[in-house]
Amino acid sequence: MTAPAPPPGPAGPPALLEVTGMVKSFGGAPVVNAASCAVANGSITGLIGPNGAGKSTLVALIGGAQRADAGRVCFLGQDITHQPVYRRARAGLTRTFQLSSEFARLTVLENLMAAAQGHAGERFRVLLLGKRSWRQEEARVLDRARGLLQRFGMTAKGNDYAGSLSGGQKRIVEIMRALMADPQLLVLDEPLAGINPSLARTIESYLMDLNREDGLSMLIVEHELAALERLSDTVVVMANGRVIAEGELSDVLARSEVVNAYIVG
Numbered sequence: 001m002t003a004p005a006p007p008p009g010p011a012g013p014p015a016l017l018e019v020t021g022m023v024k025s026f027g028g029a030p031v032v033n034a035a036s037c038a039v040a041n042g043s044i045t046g047l048i049g050p051n052g053a054g055k056s057t058l059v060a061l062i063g064g065a066q067r068a069d070a071g072r073v074c075f076l077g078q079d080i081t082h083q084p085v086y087r088r089a090r091a092g093l094t095r096t097f098q099l100s101s102e103f104a105r106l107t108v109l110e111n112l113m114a115a116a117q118g119h120a121g122e123r124f125r126v127l128l129l130g131k132r133s134w135r136q137e138e139a140r141v142l143d144r145a146r147g148l149l150q151r152f153g154m155t156a157k158g159n160d161y162a163g164s165l166s167g168g169q170k171r172i173v174e175i176m177r178a179l180m181a182d183p184q185l186l187v188l189d190e191p192l193a194g195i196n197p198s199l200a201r202t203i204e205s206y207l208m209d210l211n212r213e214d215g216l217s218m219l220i221v222e223h224e225l226a227a228l229e230r231l232s233d234t235v236v237v238m239a240n241g242r243v244i245a246e247g248e249l250s251d252v253l254a255r256s257e258v259v260n261a262y263i264v265g
Helices: 055-063 085-091 108-114 124-129 131-151 167-179 197-214 225-231 256-264
Strands: 017-026 029-039 044-048 070-075 093-095 185-189 217-221 234-239 242-247
Touching (some): 017 055, 029 055, 029 217, 044 225, 055 070, 055 093, 093 167, 108 131, 108 167, 197 217, 242 256
Parallel strands (some): 044 234, 093 185, 185 217
Antiparallel strands (some): 017 070
16 A cells, blocks of 8 residues: 655745746847746845846846836735836845946945935925934934945045946945845846956955845846856856756756857857
């Protein structure tokens, strides 16, 4: 007599981010074609693929900068597919861009303070409480900004105009500005692109510390596979708008479909 199968164990916790069947076309041509992936809570997930694979478009759909033609984005168990960018940011999903978008005529410190969520002047209740409450809020934002400057080795640049910084320093400012929103998931679009190797390794170490020490989850689009080998827990591979593989980097790079995607393009 065959023993009955044991009951299934309890389901694991839901993914922090779940992307299902995302579709986006431009001029009738699909750029993202039924793409699905997930980011586990507390993990660093890499998003890789050849040029034109649809990675940046998928990130734009996740962040809300582009509206999907079909599919669903769930964050913290909530469907955010149709939410605007600012509501996703308030929920804890923040992204950076391939090209830095700092305010060139503001100082680095002012750039960080401008990126904080829920400024006192944006909330009617705080205004009603008077200057003391407003000043306390401003002091909190200032302390947060100064703490990030210290953590990222940028204290000496705090009063410099952001437009005067090097490309790598601007990339660090972009990351710090995203962190001012206190995200639960940070989506980074090629954070190491065009940066000298020494500074790139420094940024790597900052990102690793944010994950290991603070538990910050990340989705990173990156062409530097050696960096993702050091950073990521898992990677998602895209080609021709589709997700073709998912797993540890060394494993997916050994799959024939991934090798063919990089060779063929």
